Each structure stands twice: as structure tokens, then as C-alpha cells.
Amino acid sequence: SQQGEEDPQALSIQEGENATMNCSYKTSINNLQWYRQNSGRGLVHLILIRSNEREKHSGRLRVTLDTSKKSSSLLITASRAADTASYFCATDARAGFQKLVFGTGTRLLVSP
Amino acid sequence: NAGVTQTPKFQVLKTGQSMTLQCAQDMNHEYMSWYRQDPGMGLRLIHYSVGAGITDQGEVPNGYNVSRSTTEDFPLRLLSAAPSQTSVYFCASSYSTSGGDTQYFGPGTRLTVL
Numbered sequence: 131s132q133q134g135e136e137d138p139q140a141l142s143i144q145e146g147e148n149a150t151m152n153c154s155y156k157t158s159i160n161n162l163q164w165y166r167q168n169s170g171r172g173l174v175h176l177i178l179i180r181s182n183e184r185e186k187h188s189g190r191l192r193v194t195l196d197t198s199k200k201s202s203s204l205l206i207t208a209s210r211a212a213d214t215a216s217y218f219c220a221t222d223a224r225a226g227f228q229k230l231v232f233g234t235g236t237r238l239l240v241s242p
Numbered sequence: 243n244a245g246v247t248q249t250p251k252f253q254v255l256k257t258g259q260s261m262t263l264q265c266a267q268d269m270n271h272e273y274m275s276w277y278r279q280d281p282g283m284g285l286r287l288i289h290y291s292v293g294a295g296i297t298d299q300g301e302v303p304n305g306y307n308v309s310r311s312t313t314e315d316f317p318l319r320l321l322s323a324a325p326s327q328t329s330v331y332f333c334a335s336s337y338s339t340s341g342g343d344t345q346y347f348g349p350g351t352r353l354t355v356l
Binding site: 174178222 | 282
């Protein structure tokens with residue numbers, strides 16, 4: 131069963147605008163990660179946030195985590211056409227090994 | 243480093259045929275896993291391994307077998323292909339087996355079962 135649900139399912143913006151994607155999950159987690167998938171390619175890791183962290187930055191990416199609401203958001207600032215991709219959140223539960231459970235993804239289209 | 247490699251890139255099978263999807267990594271990662279991705283869905287874990295000789299089932303293991311005889315290789319076997327196994331298959335690896343680590347993904351194998 132899917133752990134994470136991303137919202138919105140699809141997002142279309144212009145270059146230079148900010149893009150915000152949200153992820154909700156069901157059970158307690160150790161960590162939450164965000165991955166990007168370009169069309170027809172494998173997934174690429176973007177950022178990891180631990181359950182005791184509330185916010186993390188990496189370049190134009192900002193991730194927040196609210197464990198009380200079981201939700202996370204990914205903000206991409208000053209979007210570029212090259213950011214066009216699907217974005218997935220993935221969680222690993224408190225128990226067990228590196229077993230990631232992925233959400234259903236947000237398809238982002240950034241138009242020039 | 244080549245990272246995570248997968249072969250073949252594309253494959254068409256008939257119902258009932260068997261085949262092996264290959265996955266290899268050259269990063270000396272202990273953790274390796276197989277996912278399938280279906281349209282409109284995220285990735286679902288099929289099987290995973292935390293080291294040579296150790297494998298376990300994920301969320302959707304039925305119809306698939308794995309083995310891990312070396313650290314580098316983690317093949318996925320389809321025993322008797324069914325149309326429901328039409329999907330894109332991704333192999334991934336990470337250094338840590340205990341969580342909180344980046345997973346590195348291969349480019350995927352697109353499988354169609356007729």
C-alpha cells in the first residue's frame with residue numbers, strides 16, 4: 131500500500147515561479163526523502179530530512195516536515211524548464227532497514 | 243564509477259515465459275532493492291537484500307525471485323510472466339542498510355508481457 135500521497139498530482143507553472151508540492155504519509159517515520167524522475171529515467175535523490183528536523187535547504191530546494199500532521203512539502207524556487215519532472219516523496223519507517231515506501235508523485239511542468 | 247546498471251533496457255515476453263533482469267552496482271553498497279513502477283503510481287518494493295546471501299520480500303513479491311551471491315549483483319527472476327507484470331522495473335542500491343541513506347537508482351527496464 132502507498133504510504134505517501136503527493137498533492138497536487140500535476141502542476142504547471144512558468145519559468146521563474148515557485149513550485150510547491152506536498153506529501154502526506156500514514157505512519158511514523160525515521161526519515162523522509164524527495165526524489166526526482168525525469169521522463170523515462172531512473173529516480174535521482176534530492177534531499178533527505180530526518181524526523182527530528184523541521185526544515186532543510188539545498189540550493190533552490192526547501193523541504194519542511196511536520197510530523198504532527200504527517201506531512202512534508204517541497205518548494206522549488208525560481209523554477210527552470212529543466213525542473214520539469216515527476217517528484218516523489220519516500221519514507222522509511224521506524225523499524226527495519228532501508229525499505230522506502232514511495233508516494234504517487236507530482237508531475238511538474240515548467241514552461242519557458 | 244558506472245553506478246547502478248540494468249539490462250536489458252526493454253523486453254517483450256509472452257505469457258508463461260521466464261526471464262532474468264540484471265542489476266549490478268560498483269559502489270560496494272550493501273543494500274540493493276527492486277521496485278516496479280506502474281502508470282500513475284509510485285514505486286513499489288518487490289524484494290531487497292542487505293548483503294550477499296541475505297534477501298527478503300517487499301510489498302509485492304509474488305511471481306518474482308531474487309538471489310544475492312555477490313555484493314555487486316542482484317538479479318530479479320520472473321518465473322512465469324503474466325500480463326500483470328507489465329511494468330517498469332528499477333534496481334536501487336545504498337551504502338547503509340539501516341535507513342536514512344540515499345538510494346541510487348538504475349535507468350530501469352521496461353517490460354511488456356503479452
